Amino acid sequence: MALTNATNNGRAVRLAARSNTLSSPTAGLAPSYLQANLIVLPRQYATDFRLLCARNPVPCPLLAESDRPGSFNELKSYIRHPSSSSPVTVASDIDLRTDAPKYRIYKDGTLAGEAADIVDAWQPENHVGFLIGCSYSFDDALSAAGLTPRYVAQGFNVPMYRTTVPLCPAGVFVGGTVVVSMRPYRSSDITKVRDITRAFVTTHGEPIAWGWEAVSRLGIADVGKPEWGDVPLTADGKRVFGCQDTKEEDDYVPVFWGCGVTPQEAVMRANLTGTVMGHAPGHMIVLDVQDRDVFPEVRG
Template structure:
């Protein structure tokens, strides 16, 4: 389906809900926030909420089920630019509104195929969580004349496991930050920081940059991301490495962090999430949340 035929978050959700939408959501419903989904048994909900509160940069919690079992009524944690709570979406079904899902049982992926809904898996005991996503600040970077290279080259962003510990929260102990990386010139970094700084509920400004930053994060080989695509040089052909004379890596907290922490925690029971790239698109628009103060 073309981006033009899905101009709003609701249009994308309805197309997902009816099964019409089968692609990733990148580029759909421009200016509408997109969210990562994690669904947990209720006994893990308070620890997960605490994990997000203690690690808001990689784990920005936007909203959650208003009660265990609820898939269409959400409690929002999203604040407007003036500090008042903003409902993320009015007609939503967490079981069907991502175009594709993943299901884990006792910490293991259930099947290689990605179901179009999780209606059979969802129980009265499940709590859904929506986590902010970096698409918002990527639009802002593009508008500022600093488009991320993976967008220019139509690839997925590169993501890396780091050695930076998350602040432990109950059962979620021992996790580390996952970061996304976009290469920029050293002279561009202060502008890149300033452009992404206001997006406090979708990772905000970078957490580290430069080759020294990569080292501090414990990233040994920039050419080997754990998720997403290998980053190419500006020519779109060679691989981006430390030998690059013009660009350095810039790292942001990444929404894969909470998923990774959940997978590492060895939870019992059924856990669900959206399939990577197949996000839940919200009604809220960027200007509602990241407008001038």
């Protein structure tokens, strides 16, 4: 679904998802509005998950959570106003059960399927929802600087990869590894890309690695075969980026950021009992917070 400029804001995207008129990835929607990954856990794992986020702030930046177990529409915000340090309300009208375009449901640590909403699976007084920062949040700032991410321009989902970089463990969450997203950029643009995204500290910030040597260093087997999202293509959209004959394509190299799919990967590794839920990769919950509200330096 393509939203009009007049309604292209966080609430409009959430309402479209809630009414099931939006089922596609949210990349490029509601420019300048922060987007968030979702993970929903039984309450007994909430304390360990908060600690996981605190110990791994780059791939797991915690934005907000249910203000009490079972709450899906009242959230405690961890986003702070830059001048007063007071909490910033993430959304005035939000339902964690319906406001992502697509969800994933896990049963006892195993992916059980995808759904348009998680109303029936949500357990009152038990489930706790957590919103994690998403790198889609800085794509508009990159575009404003003439550095539109290729997957946005091509209308695809960002490619995401499982790495061998270990997460710092927290309680039941052991054995997890960092998940990264990738955007190709020319080597000459990397400094500018780093400078632009660095300010977005609660949505993964600047890249953690770049260049072809970073692929093996992160433990990624093949840039052309992401575990989540769409296969990256060259600028002409005809070849897979990262294949042997494209590695010198106008000096483009892969650039990697921390990714909010990391918590879902951690849940899979932890083999938690009960029902766990999250957004389908690329299908975010869009908030009412704009980047200028919390990162004033990115807009000058």
